[in-house]
Amino acid sequence: MRNISVKEITKNIKEMCIEANYFLSDDMKEAFYRAKEKEESPLGKQILEQLDKNLQIAESDTIPICQDTGMAVIFVTVGQEVHIEGGSLTEAIQEGVRQGYTEGYLRKSVVRDPIYRENTNDNTPAVIHYNITEGEQINITVAPKGFGSENMSRVFMLKPADGIEGVKDAILTAVKDAGPNACPPMVIGVGIGGTFEKCALMAKEALTRNLQKKAAEPYIQELEEEMLERINQLGIGPGGLGGRQTALAVNINTYPTHIAGLPVAVNICCHVNRHVSRII
Numbered sequence: 001m002r003n004i005s006v007k008e009i010t011k012n013i014k015e016m017c018i019e020a021n022y023f024l025s026d027d028m029k030e031a032f033y034r035a036k037e038k039e040e041s042p043l044g045k046q047i048l049e050q051l052d053k054n055l056q057i058a059e060s061d062t063i064p065i066c067q068d069t070g071m072a073v074i075f076v077t078v079g080q081e082v083h084i085e086g087g088s089l090t091e092a093i094q095e096g097v098r099q100g101y102t103e104g105y106l107r108k109s110v111v112r113d114p115i116y117r118e119n120t121n122d123n124t125p126a127v128i129h130y131n132i133t134e135g136e137q138i139n140i141t142v143a144p145k146g147f148g149s150e151n152m153s154r155v156f157m158l159k160p161a162d163g164i165e166g167v168k169d170a171i172l173t174a175v176k177d178a179g180p181n182a183c184p185p186m187v188i189g190v191g192i193g194g195t196f197e198k199c200a201l202m203a204k205e206a207l208t209r210n211l212q213k214k215a216a217e218p219y220i221q222e223l224e225e226e227m228l229e230r231i232n233q234l235g236i237g238p239g240g241l242g243g244r245q246t247a248l249a250v251n252i253n254t255y256p257t258h259i260a261g262l263p264v265a266v267n268i269c270c271h272v273n274r275h276v277s278r279i280i
Contacts, residue, residue, distance in 0.1 A: 002136035003085050004280060006092035009138070012278055013096020016142040017072060018104035020276040021064045024055055027211040028187075028248070028273055035185050035238075035245040044243025048185075051238070051271060065272045069106040070144030072097045072126035075205060079135035090128060098122040109147075129201065141208050143275040149186065149268045152178035155200055158262040167192055167264050168227065174266035175231050175247070180240020183270035185248045187211070188231065191265040194255040202253035203267035208275040211249045224250045238271075248273075 024032070032055075036048045058065045074093055084092075101108055101123035110124060111117045154177070156170040171190060178186070191202025215221045227250045237243025248271065257263060 001081055001083050002079075003083050004138060005085055006087040006089065008280060009084070009089065009092040009140075010096040010099065012140065012280060013074070013093050013142065014100040014103070016140065016276045016278060017097055017100025017106065017144065020142050020144050020274040021066075021069045021104065021106050022062055023059055024065060024272060025210075025275060029055075031187075031211050031248040032185075032271060035248055039238065039243050039245045041237055041241075041243035043241050044238045044245060047238035047241060047243075048245070055272075064106060065274070066146060066270070067107060068109065068146035068148060069101070069123075070146045070274065071110055071150075072101075072123060073143045073145050073204065074126050074128045075131070075141040075143070075208065076128060077131040077133050077139040079137045080132055081134075081136035082138060093128055094124045094126060097126045098124050129205075138280045139277065140280065141275055141277040143204075143208050145204075145274075146270060149178070149182035149270045152182040153200075153203070153267045154265070155196065156264045156266075157196065158264055160260065160262050162262055164223070166262065168223075168230070170264045171227050171250070171266055172230060172234075174268065175236070176234060178268050179236055182268045184236055184240055185238055185245045185271050187248050187269045187271075187273040188227070188250045189267040189269065190227075190250065190252040191267070192252065192254045192263070193257040194263060195257070195261075196263055198255055199263040199265040200267065202255060203265035206251040206253045207267060207269050207273060208277070209251045209253075211251070215252060217254070220252050220254065224252050227252075 108123045154174040189203040189206035191199035231247045236246040
């Protein structure tokens with residue numbers, strides 16, 4: 001049994017909230033610069049140059065990449081041989097978010113009630129997803145999610161007879177409907193299978209997968225490549241102003257499902273697709 005203090009959890013969450021909002025991850029940088037090289041539209045190239053300049057200013061001046069510093073989404077995988085000492089794991093995570101957004105001067109965007117809309121003034125509560133696994137480590141991913149792109153996400157409850165072509169149509173429909181509103185070039189997270197809520201969670205988690213890491217199943221790799229190509233033929237382009245670089249990547253997760261269903265979720269993220277992971 002390994003003991004981990006809640007203070008260590010809070011410290012790491014605080015640092016990760018700030019890091020995710022100030023610096024683009026290496027895999028996202030590589031995908032972004034590859035898109036810059038491939039873009040053919042003069043206006044699209046101009047938009048990507050402006051976005052690149054924004055990224056450089058944010059990094060050099062240590063300020064947020066985007067003014068919407070998002071709602072903090074936290075994925076936590078806890079080894080079953082870990083003992084959390086000194087308090088509540090959930091409260092330690094929320095305190096880390098509170099400190100990160102306050103001390104990092106990040107915009108506080110969370111309201112206490114979805115109807116009455118009173119701001120909590122510290123960007124808590126975060127949305128936390130827990131998973132228990134073997135071992136004595138804690139794996140944490142912090143993924144701040146802005147709502148320009150979040151609002152464009154969709155869940156489709158397809159019929160099994162819709163098959164793979166139905167899945168492809170669902171992905172393209174979500175991207176077409178999003179248009180310029182999700183701040184393209186986008187990253188498209190897709191969840192296929194499970195249940196209504198499981199496919200949405202898979203789509204969200206797919207956005208945090210390193211863009212240099214391929215899917216485990218060969219047919220999913222092929223599907224990701226095909227959908228990226230088809231999305232980039234839609235003509236939406238950078239900033240929604242035309243061009244070929246509408247999406248930087250399509251990441252797909254799958255899960256077993258019921259004989260009567262084919263759930264598909266599409267969770268869209270903008271060109272800064274923020275995520276930071278650490279192992280404690």
